[in-house]
Amino acid sequence: MHLVDEPDDRKIHVLPMPRSGGISMAIGAFLPVLIWVPMDNMIRAVHLGCAIIVAFGVLDDVKNLKYWQKLCAQVTGALVVMIYGGVQIRCIGGLLPTVVSLPLTLLFIVGVTNAVNLADGLDGLAGGLALLSFVSIGFLAYQCANTYLALMCIAVSGAILGFLRYNTHPAVVFMGDAGSQMLGFLCVVFTLMLTQANTPYSEITPLFLIGFPIIDTLTVMGERMAKGGSPFKPDKNHFHHRLMKLGLFHSESVVLIYLLQSMFLCCAFLLRFYSNLLNLLVFIGLACGIVFWFYLSQKTRFKFRNGNESILGARSFLARLGGEHLSIRMFFALLKWVFCLVFMAQCLIPQEIPVYISVFSAGAIIAIFYSRFRASIHTKMVLRTSLYCITPFLMYESILYPALWVTHQVMMVHYGALVLLILAVIGTLNLTRRENGFKFNPQDFLIFLVIIVFSALPSSHLNIPELRTVVAGVLILFFSGDVLLGELRKDNTFLDNILIACLSIVMVRGFL
Structure with missing residues (x-):
């Protein structure tokens, strides 16, 4: 089937790796929902939209689709959950008109889908970040009696956990674009289902629940445009690449990013009942702090270790x-x-x-x-x-x-x-x-x-x-x-x- 990820200058791995993990995760996530969760238009729309994302993701893993082809698939999947499923950003402190709600929702769903896809740069990184997010979404859904959403989060979390057994460094299988796009798509859709329904949670909470991939993607794209290049041209300037340049080993870089994502999730839990303005200010403050730390580390040539000796000793x-x-x-x-x-x-x-x-x-x-x-x-x-x-x-x-x-x-x-x-x-x-x-x-x-x-x-x-x-x-x-x-x-x-x-x-x- 040619589901193999070939190494190149931009990637960390040095040997060809199978990237069929996304197919397994999709099966593991869908089957429990089909058995345990009653179907309505929203649940059907999530399944249909996700199936489109996974199908085109598999094609991309086999044939390396052009960017506009992948974007069309992502837009189609997003429109399915928006129009058929009714998943939209309707309120951010006040009701939004349809002319603003639809394009804003489309931009957010497609943007986060790509953000998680771009975060899939180290063994276990995208899967671990997604697992932390789905566990948090499921817990918050359970707290507000959204049982169906909690069950779907549990199903996806179980699929990810089984996959991570074989994707943790050194990985023996990759999730491919099918898996990373599926996780990003479900993550953003679930956060909107959580916060745009009749719940007391802040509408800014999704930014915390998907925090690190959003900041990583915006930072990298901003730097590319500042240098006069295309924001979609791949490079090795993501945060996980920079951590390894600072002297961290592969697994240490992944664990540190897990901790940063956990910080955002703690904020989501602690600030979920506070105003949108406070949530937004805290998120911007944390994002600026992370970006500034990476900038300062690069300027001062800070290193976590010299040679193989850890600074912790x-x-x-x-x-x-x-x-x-x-x-x-x-x-x-x-x-x-x-x-x-x-x-x-x-x-x-x-x-x-x-x-x-x-x-x-x-x-x-x-x-x-x-x-x-x-x-x-x-x-x-x-x-x-x-x-x-x-x-x-x-x-x-x-x-x-x-x-x-x-x-x-x-x-x-x-x-x-x-x-x-x-x-x-x-x-x-x-x-x-x-x-x-x-x-x-x-x-x-x-x-x-x-x-x-x-x-x-x-x-x-x-x-x-x-x-x-x-x-x-x-x-x-x-x-x-x-x-x-x-x-x-x-x-x-x-x-x-x-x-x-x-x-x-x-x-x-x-x-x-």
């Missing part, structure tokens, strides 16, 4: 702490035994163990023993699956329904052990020399960021305040288990013995 500091060999042994031993004690505590603290958890534990024990004697079965995959499936249930039961003997002091010791586990993970990751061990990547950071932020929301936004602690504890055990699986030698049965012992306790307690 984390590895060097830990290495000097008693020598690398001693330090890694200390942190790894701490990681192993604290993880063992914390996981054992999850099995003992709950007042009761539901029978279904015991049944699963029995099946996991059998699977672990079976994997030991069958070379064709990957033991680490069985261990990881068992750990991921059992941990959320045990942590939930431990935090919400502890046994009578579990006092406040016992729970404080438990929380302290979780903090100690974090320190052991950080130390191990900074000192390890294993090439095939656990590597913390931008997708891990993205998941960590989303979960921690939503766990830290005021308790009024969560039905059960203790769920924040549950989510944080589950996240810590997940990453600790992954680090252990990456660092333990193949012939070491430490982790599977611990899991067998803990699962046996859970099985017995549930059946008694």
